[in-house]
Amino acid sequence: MLSYIIRRVLQSVLVLLIVGLVAFAMFTFMGDPIDNMLGQERTQEDVDRLRARLGLDQPFVVQYVKFILSALQGNFGVSYEQGRPVAQILAERAPATLELALVSGVFALGAGIVLGVFTAIRRNGFMAQMVMTISLVGVSLPTFLIGILLIYLFSVELDWLPSFGRGEVVDLGGWTTGFLTTSGLRALILPAITLGLYQMTLIMRLVRSQMLEVLRQDYVRFARARGLPERAVLFRHALKNTMVPVITVAGLQLGSIIAFAIITETVFQWPGVGLLFINAIQFVDIPVMAAYLMLISVMFVGINLLVDLLYVAIDPRLRT
C-alpha cells in the first residue's frame, strides 16, 4: 500500500516536471518578450539590459532549473503586463475560480448521481425518459450559449439573479469568498450551473449505464433473494459498485471544470484565473500563462492522485 502511494507520488512529480518544461519552453519559443515590453524606440543597450535582468541571456537548461526552483517557492516571476509578481496576481484571482469550480463540481456530482440512479431504476418511466432527452440538450449545446440563455432568462427576463461579477465578497486573510454574502451566493448560481451542466449530464449518463450494468449482477440478485429491502439493494449494494468508474471520470471532469472555466468566466465576467489567462494571451504575458499552466497541472495531478487513493478506499480488492 505504502509503495503504491510512493510510486503514484513519484509519477505525479514526473508529470509536473514535464508540464513545467512545456510551460517554460513558451518563454523561449513564443516570440521574444523583450519586443513586447520595449516599444519601437529602444536601443540595443536597453534590450541587453532587460535581457540580463530577466535572466534571458543564460543557457536553456540553467533557465529551466531556475524556473523550477523558484516555482517551487511560489515565485513565477513578474507579469509583463502588470509589472507585479505573478504569484500575487494569481492569489487574488484563484479564490474566485476555485469557489466557482467547487460549487459546480458539487452540483455536477450530486445532481448527476441522483439523476443517474433515478433514470436507471425507472428506466422506462416517463420522467426518466424526459430527463434523458433533456440531458442530450445539455451535452450538445456549447457552454457559452447555455450561459447566454441562462442570463437572458433569469437575469434579463425574470430579473432573479445577477448576470455578471461575483457580488459582494468577504476577505478572509487573503482569500476572498463569496460564500458569506447573499449577493455572493446569488451570483454563483448561474455560472456554476453553466459550468457544471455538461459534467452533470456526463456523470448522470455514466451512473445510469453503470447502474444498469450492476443491477444485472449476481450479487444484486442474491441481495434481493435474501429479502433485503429495495432501498438497501439499490443504494447500498448497487450504488457503491458503480463508484469506481464514476470517480475516474468525475476526477478528470473536475480538473477540466477548473481548466475550462475560461469560457464561463468570460460570459459572466467572473474575476477568476480564466479571465486572467485570456487577458494574458492577448498580451503574450508569458509568466502569467506559464504560471496558469502549472497551476492547472498541479490541480489535475493532485485530483488524479486523490482519485487513485479513493479507488483503494472504495474497492478492497485493490488493497492487497
Add this chain to the structure above:
Amino acid sequence: MSLLEIKDLTVEFPTRRQRFVAVASADLVVEPGEIHGLVGESGAGKSTIGAAIMGLLEAPGRITEGEIALNGSAISGLDQDAMRALRGNRISMIFQDPLTSLNPLFTVRQQLVETILTHLDVSGEEADQRARDLLDRVGIPDPDTRLDQYPHQFSGGMRQRVVIALALCSEPEVIIADEPTTALDVAVQAQILDLIRELAEERQVGVILITHDMGVIADTTDRVTVMYQGEVVETGPTDQVIGDPQHLYSQSLIAAVPRPNEPRHRFPQISYGGRQTRFAIEDIARNWPRQDADPDTPLIKVQNLSKRFLEKRSLIPGKSTYFTAVDDVSFDIFPGEVFGIVGESGSGKSTIARLISGLHRVDGGVVHFRGQEVSDLSNKAVQAAFRQEIQMIFQDPFSSLNPRMRVDQIIAEPIHHHRLLSGSAVKTRVAELLEQVGMGAEAGFKYPHEFSGGQRQRICIARALATQPQFLICDEPTSALDVSIQAQILNILKDLQEHLGLTLLFISHDLPVVRQMCSRVAVMKNGQMVELQATEDLFARPKTEYTRELLSLMPRLDALQSSGS
C-alpha cells in the same frame, strides 16, 4: 400437507411476436428434510421454476397459471412486499457462481449482519454473534478473523460456504440451490454437497437442487424431476429415475453421461427431439495436409517448464513476492496422441497450455516443437510457422468469440493473418469449415450471440481448424456446456484426432471425460506434475495418494451403470 407444493405452474415470457412458455404446467412437491433434484439441459426451465418460487422472475416473465404453496398457503399471488418478507426468511436461494454472488465491496460480516437484521428482531450484538455461529456452522475455520475479510480473500469453495451461511440467516424452511457446485472443483463440490445434505437433515429444510449434472443428482438427491423444454417429463425417487428411466428423453439424457469405469469409442449423444449427431469430419480429411511424423519422436517436448506470477509488488525488487503457477514440469507429447492434463483449479493446467502456445512468456525451461525451440518468442520466423501449426480451443465459448465480428470474419481471420489463401478461396474455405462442423455456410453471416453454447464451441473449432494445424490445445473445451452438447463436441474432437491425425493436448477436470478422450494423462497439483501414466494404468493403478483421492471423488454412478450400456 407438503412443505412446498407446485401445481400446474406455467410461466410465460411475452415477446413482441409471441409468448414464450418457459415452464408449462409443472408439478413439484418437496417435503421437509428432502433434497429434490431438478435436472435438465440449459433452457429447460429449471431456473425459471426457482425464480418463480422466489418471486424473482425477470420482467416481463409472469406466472400465468398454477399455484405455489408453502406449508399449505399460496405464495404465488402475493405482492412484492409480502414476497420480500418471505425471501431470505422462509425461502432462501443459493446461486451458481460464488465468485459473483457476494458483493465485492462489503466484508462478510457486513453482508451477514445486514441480512440477519433484516429478518430477525435482534440487537446488533446478537446479530454479530449469529453471523459468527453461522460461519462456524458452514465449516469456515477461524470465523472471527474471516468475518472481517472481503469476498475476494476467500477461495471458491469457502465463498460458496459464505453464500450458504447467508441463505441460512433466518432458519429458512426451503432452500433453492441453483447449480450450487457447477463452478467448483470436484473435491470442493463434494464438500459443499455434503454440507447441504447435512443441513437439510439437521434443520429439516426442504432443498430444491437445480443442476445439469447427473452425477450430483445421483450422489445427493432423494427425489428427482427431469425437465425438457419447460415440461416435466419424469419425476420419482432418484434411484428409480436414474436406474430405470421411463421417458425417452430421460433415457437418452442418462445414457449421455460419460461413465467413469468403461472406456468407449464414442460418447453417446442425445438424439431426442431430432438433434444432429453426425458431422462431416471425414470431409476435411480429404484435403488436409498430412505429415507422416515418426510416432516415436515427440511432437512437443517440454523441459523443466516454470512460470511464476507477480503476487505483490514492492519498490525494492527483491521484496516482491511471486506465485509459482508451474514448477519445473517436463513431458513429451507424441504425434497423433491425445495427451490429458487433469487437476484442480489453480493447479497450473491452463498455465501450461498458455506457455506452450506462447500466450505467456516462460520463466524457465524450454518448449520444443518438432525439435525446434518455440518458447523463445523473439524468434519471429519460428513463431510465425509454429503458430500456424498450433491452435487453441478455450473453455468459454461465450467470451472467446468477438461479439462485434461476423462468424465468417472470425473464421477467416487466422487464414488472412497467416496469408494462407486469398480472395474467394478464403470464402470457400470458411464455408467448408462451417459445413464440416455442422453449422451450414449461412451461419457465417450471423453474429456469435445468435448461437447457443454448443454451436459457438463448434464455431471455435472451425476457427481453430482454419489454419490446418497439426496440434490442438483444448482447455476445458466442454466444461461450460450441457452433457448432451458435451458429447457432440467431444465426438468432433475425437474424429479430428482419428481422421486428420491431429495431436491434442486436452485439459480437463472431468475425469470420466478424460478417461475416454486421452491416451496418456498427467496429474497436476500446485504447479507440479505428480503423476504421468497411460490412461488405463492411471485409472486402474494410480501411483500417488493424490491421484487416488481425485479418483475417489468421481461421482458415484453405480445406479447409472446398469441402464447406460
